Amino acid sequence: MKCAFLAAGGFAVALAACDGDPTLPRREFLPDMVASVPYDSFAANPNTRDGKTLQLPPAGAIARGVTPFHYGSTLQEAERAGRELVSPIPPSLEAAARGQAAFMAYCSHCHGPAGLGDGPVIPRFPPPPSLVAEHARLLPDGRIFHVITRGQGLMPAHGGQVVPADRWKIVQHLRAMQRAAGPLPPHPPDAGTSPAPAGPADGGTP
Ligand code: HEC
Numbered sequence: 001m002k003c004a005f006l007a008a009g010g011f012a013v014a015l016a017a018c019d020g021d022p023t024l025p026r027r028e029f030l031p032d033m034v035a036s037v038p039y040d041s042f043a044a045n046p047n048t049r050d051g052k053t054l055q056l057p058p059a060g061a062i063a064r065g066v067t068p069f070h071y072g073s074t075l076q077e078a079e080r081a082g083r084e085l086v087s088p089i090p091p092s093l094e095a096a097a098r099g100q101a102a103f104m105a106y107c108s109h110c111h112g113p114a115g116l117g118d119g120p121v122i123p124r125f126p127p128p129p130s131l132v133a134e135h136a137r138l139l140p141d142g143r144i145f146h147v148i149t150r151g152q153g154l155m156p157a158h159g160g161q162v163v164p165a166d167r168w169k170i171v172q173h174l175r176a177m178q179r180a181a182g183p184l185p186p187h188p189p190d191a192g193t194s195p196a197p198a199g200p201a202d203g204g205t206p
Contacts, residue, residue, distance in 0.1 A: 067164055073150045073157075078143055085142025087168045099173030102166040106158055115177045126154055131174055132181035144171050 028034065039045050045053040062068055071077045089095050104113065112118040115131030122128075129135060139147075148167045151157035162170070 069149055069159065069164075071146055071150070078146045078150070078152065081146035082140035082143030085145055087141050087145075087171060089165060089168045089172070091172055095169045096172045096176050098166065099169030099171070100176075102162060103170050103173050106162055107170070110155075114181075115174065128155065132178045134184050136174070137178050137184070141168075141171050141175075144174060 039053040041054050043053050044051055048055060057063075071081045103111075103115075109119045109121050110117075110125060110128050111131055112122070115136075117127045117130050136144075145164075145167050147155065148162060148170060149157060149159035149164075158167075
């Protein structure tokens, strides 16, 4: 009985394979997932409220692997970041070395390899203040993290290029450069060590 059933089935398949016009598509036997049941990403969709298949994430959604940065671009926000943010990365030679590599890649063309404001695009780009001067030394770590993330005055934001961990490591490297530059004189006599020029978003005080 079973054999007869199989034989009949096989015969039907064989017939199906031979029938009809050879220029037309064949009959599909077990088509699996050839014809997709789900809606395509950009297809209209009668089941959603806005008629689209791809839906926007709900307000406040955080992308996987992204740490949100809850500080705006104003000076007040920069100062708040300076008071509140603490580096999650303990100081180490490895972290500072990584910070140096990131600094060379993302910052040195303006700030110069030693942070003196003499990178290769200067003076075609307005010179930035020295990062080993008193003003930069007195900026709290969180404030520097904010400058890197949001930018400041003429300096563009780098939050899109430099991942947060590397920003903190750059801060470690800046501190190492500042230590290497030696102690500051009690009253800096020349303009090179005076506070940074006040930009639109910078009140000039840390
Ligand atoms: C396109 C040139 C440019 C690049 C690239 C750049 N900066 Fe700047 N940076 C500036 C300028 C110009 C200022 C002065 C901004 C102002 O206040 O007007 C500045 C200011 C700063 C300050 C504040 C210094 C102070 O004393 O107030 C810090 C800290 C700083 N930059 C760090 C960095 C770091 C770290 C990077 C790399 C991630 C970087 N910058 C990349 C141009 C640049």
